[in-house]
Amino acid sequence: MYIDTHCHLTFPDFDPDRSAVIGNAKKAGVKCCIVPGVDRYSSEQSVSFAKQYIGFVYAAIGFHPYEAQTLPDAHVLEQLIDSSVAAIGECGLDYHQYKGEDAKSKKTNQIRLFDEHCKLALRYNLPMIIHCRDAFDDLFSVLDSQPSMPKGVLHCFSGGPQELRMASARNFYVGLDGNVTFSKKLQFMASLIPLSMLLLETDAPYLAPEPHRGKRNEPKYLPLVAKTVAIQKNIPQEMVANKTTKNARTLFHGLDLSS
Numbered sequence: 001m002y003i004d005t006h007c008h009l010t011f012p013d014f015d016p017d018r019s020a021v022i023g024n025a026k027k028a029g030v031k032c033c034i035v036p037g038v039d040r041y042s043s044e045q046s047v048s049f050a051k052q053y054i055g056f057v058y059a060a061i062g063f064h065p066y067e068a069q070t071l072p073d074a075h076v077l078e079q080l081i082d083s084s085v086a087a088i089g090e091c092g093l094d095y096h097q098y099k100g101e102d103a104k105s106k107k108t109n110q111i112r113l114f115d116e117h118c119k120l121a122l123r124y125n126l127p128m129i130i131h132c133r134d135a136f137d138d139l140f141s142v143l144d145s146q147p148s149m150p151k152g153v154l155h156c157f158s159g160g161p162q163e164l165r166m167a168s169a170r171n172f173y174v175g176l177d178g179n180v181t182f183s184k185k186l187q188f189m190a191s192l193i194p195l196s197m198l199l200l201e202t203d204a205p206y207l208a209p210e211p212h213r214g215k216r217n218e219p220k221y222l223p224l225v226a227k228t229v230a231i232q233k234n235i236p237q238e239m240v241a242n243k244t245t246k247n248a249r250t251l252f253h254g255l256d257l258s259s
């Protein structure tokens, strides 16, 4: 049994065959999917999609750091929070493209927006789905500045051993995706990440695992991520499936897998 803790099933890539994609995910052993928004509109879509597939789809609501330059107000998300919402996100910091003159003000906008998401998560006792690229120092300092440490996952983890230790010290989970099937660096990280900290995700439609690399990704490929992790850790794939499912249920405490 698997839980895809991060897939963008509301994106237009799935318009032609969304219900078939869900059917195939179930056949592959995926019990439940968490579908994050990246802005207000997609967050609303995630919530209504979750209501269509109660017990199989859960929503996460948030503004991706790429949205920060339009100066959104994260509080507009508050009205969306109900039992179909499993997390706040995806949100976070991404400095990958920021170089030169105006980088500082752009970073400030991202930090402000991420801080609002932290406050929202704490107020509603929801875990966070966090996107972080080339910004770990600022990310951890925003987290450390909160009145208490939010719970959450560093989705599509791109850090090294040092960032893994920093995540672990804050009781964060880390997510691995399809790119672990072809990235030597991520395979090395898969061998280091304790199973107790690991979540599996596809990030569909992106990051399709081998042998589907470059094509549209789907939740049905999640077992391929588990397989690579199992090989790197030299443990049975079933153990990866069971433990990561348990972790997801611990972090996203509202998940009901009875259906």
Ligand SMILES: [Zn+2]
Binding pocket: 006, 008, 036, 090, 203
């Ligand atoms: Zn994503």
